[in-house]
Structures are given as C-alpha cells and as structure tokens.
Amino acid sequence: MAAGCASLTALPPPVVTPQLDVIWVPSDLAVVMEMLRVAEVGPGDVVYDLGCGDGRIVITAAQQFGARAVGVDLDTDLLAEAWQNAVKAGVADRVTFREQDLFATDLGEATVVTLYLSPEVNLKLRPKLLRELRPGSRIVSHEYDLGDWLPERTVSVPLAERSHRVFLWRVPAGVHRSPAHLRVPP
16 A cells, blocks of 8 residues: 555646636637727837737737737737737737736836726736736726726627727726725735
8 A cells, every 4th residue: 555655646736727717719800990999099008918819909009009019828829829810910020929828018108008808807906916017008998997996987898799998998098096995005
C-alpha cells in the first residue's frame, strides 16, 4: 500500500487551463460603430477591447476611426481569426491581439475600453478600470452596465431582432474623492 501511495505523489500537478468568464457573442457591426462613435474614438486613441473575439471592434477602431487598438481574449482560435481579419482589413500595423486574462491585462495605455461581457464580469472589472485608467478615459459597454455607477450616456441601437443598449462612462478625476460607490482602495 505504501508503494502505491508513493507513486501517486510522484504524479505531475494537473494543468490548469484559464476559464472563460463569458462566452463570445459577436456584436453586430451597427452596434460596434455606435460604441466607437459614442466613445468619440479618434486617431489619438488607444482602444482596448476586453474579450475581443474575432477582433471586429479592434479592427473597426483602427480602420474607421484611425485609432490604435488592442484586443484581449483567452480563446486562441478566435485570436488567430482576429489576426487574419486584421491582415485582410489592412490594419495589422495598428492592432495587437493578446492571449491574456482581462483581469491580468495592464490597461494603463488605454484611452477607451470596450466591453461586451456580462453584468457580473463588468462589476468585477469596475475597480480595475477605475484604478488603472487615467481620468477622462472612456468605457463603453454593449448591453451591460457597471452597477450603481450611472452612465454618462445610454444609446439604443435598434436592429431587426431587438434593440441593443450602449453605455458610456468617463473615468472621473480623483477617483478616491468621488462618491463612495466609485471609490477604489489604495
């Protein structure tokens, strides 16, 4: 019996694969365009799309708005597709795709962050957004809000099957001095 136990302890540790917090559901191009318009994306912006999927927001930000853009996702197949889409669209020189957990991604250079995640993930992400983004940075979300942080603007995008919501927030200056529900621990 002791020999059997010894052989069990010699096994390598299990490989832990990162879990996706949400499944990828593509945003319609009309919603993508409205998200980027509402956020007033321009050539001076660096757009981060968290959960970028096939790269449509990243590619549109570069192609239609002249921004530099970064897509973050854990799905290697979707990231490969995103890169191929960027090459086909002629924006490979202005976009980057990272296989990375969005909670581990440094958002310091982002001026705009786009989200189409879930209510739970948005809430979990909110402290990171407030901690890492500079004042004036914009956050735009397809369909889901950021809890009790009221958006600066909400836009409805009517499509054939239903109407979609787009929310916009700006990171306030001095987050530590803003209302209690937005405070981030030091």
